[in-house]
Amino acid sequence: MSRAHDRIVILGLGLIGGSLARSLRSTGFCQDIIGWGHREASLRRGVELDIIDSYSLNLEEAIADADVIVVATPTLVAADMLRQLLPLLPRDGSGPVVTDVASVKGSLRQAAIEVTGGMPAQLVLGHPIAGSERSGVDASAVDLFQRHRVILTPEPDTDPAAVELVRRMWASTGAEVIDMDVNTHDSVLAATSHLPHVLAYALVDALAQSDVSENIFRFAAGGFRDFTRIASSDPVMWKDIALANREALLASLDEFNAHLMTLRAAIDSADAEALLATFTRAKAARDDFASSTAERDAP
């Protein structure tokens, strides 16, 4: 058999799970792709679209003979999913490789340790840094992960062969796969994604409740539109992420707030030099980021 693996089971066929299935299908990375979930409509749609071969609403049935199980449910549900899934697998490392796509890794590690007494060697936590404003299997795309990054957070005891298999799976989608430790992952994501979402939500909510809110939104310009775009993200998903990554998010928020209070003091005391120094430093960092991103996004 020329294929790398026989059977990949995707738990939760939404945007991410659906896109992964489309990509694995298109490259022939595996022979069978099986779906599992609570919403039969999505799974049936997956078969119609020829993204998956078949599905089951029964978890034990779905994971039978799996080589790889991908937990592609939303972040907060992912921990519960692991609590359900891990007890069904053999404890001797002979079972399938398990990975996930959640935005927070520490809470999943904790769930896995709680339920099995230690990190299973076959469990490789991962996070594709990709998404879309749309959701659901109909929004899934074969190229969603192309030129995007996927972070894997293997533990010291994780089976290297399991890590290698998950790495190859993501590499087959066109993603760049990188290792990081769990805490670094959660700090980096808190700073670059979770905190900005909280700031955008806080700003829009503050403005909407202000006494000039009608005028405020009426006269907002393009910069405001970009700045607040992420406040249109799914509230349930971001509530889940904020709670799942609570500690790292609070640390990041406090670090930001210290900087904001320093800037506030400089504005209050009309300290032109301090303002100019901070704004200049920030612009340089942002311009560097923009140019490195532009390079990355280039074909």
Place this chain on the structure above:
Amino acid sequence: MSRAHDRIVILGLGLIGGSLARSLRSTGFCQDIIGWGHREASLRRGVELDIIDSYSLNLEEAIADADVIVVATPTLVAADMLRQLLPLLPRDGSGPVVTDVASVKGSLRQAAIEVTGGMPAQLVLGHPIAGSERSGVDASAVDLFQRHRVILTPEPDTDPAAVELVRRMWASTGAEVIDMDVNTHDSVLAATSHLPHVLAYALVDALAQSDVSENIFRFAAGGFRDFTRIASSDPVMWKDIALANREALLASLDEFNAHLMTLRAAIDSADAEALLATFTRAKAARDDFASSTAERDAP
């Protein structure tokens, strides 16, 4: 003579002044457009591009026979410009109409009152809500103001004919012209523009100085790119604006911070309900804003 006015003098021929000149030229709103500034190269370029008819480096010479004078210099320089300009004009209201394009109005009103003892009846403060990441006369565009808003902040004693003339001038560029009082203008702009810039600068600076900054910028995704785009804005201009609109900006920042601290407490105490309520409210406000903006931007 069929033209509305003979002579418009533009003080400062950059992006905004140059774009206004191009538009006035294209519609024949006035007969002569005269430029004044410190940088002769920009003014010469304006003549080359046929945006202005002529220029002078001497302010008194430039404003001779003017019907309208537009102060199109940067925000912080605009106050100094008024201090120079107003003493040159007749005090009896027989002189030209004066207007400006600065982002902050209170500091200009204060400068005018300081130098003349009261708001001159011929002075109509204004602010076109338009811009570009580029600057300078070469970046100017004939349609920069089309379907954008221009806010005028007339005072009780402002000559209604002067307000009407400035309104017609901006309307001729395709802009929607709206009146607002000075304090409301400065509060609205603080909330929708000046505060978001300060937040973006503070966030990028905090991240750049954090101990995982390399990773942070390396793994930032699309949401972060949008959120921090305004941190690439001109530091000198934004230092000036932050200082010129100090009080309204501090008030807006404190209002934001109160909301952020409420959210922080909800995250800290894992109050899922409070997080969901705030995020949901903010998303609804942002979605409303996005759809009203989309309508406005439609041709």
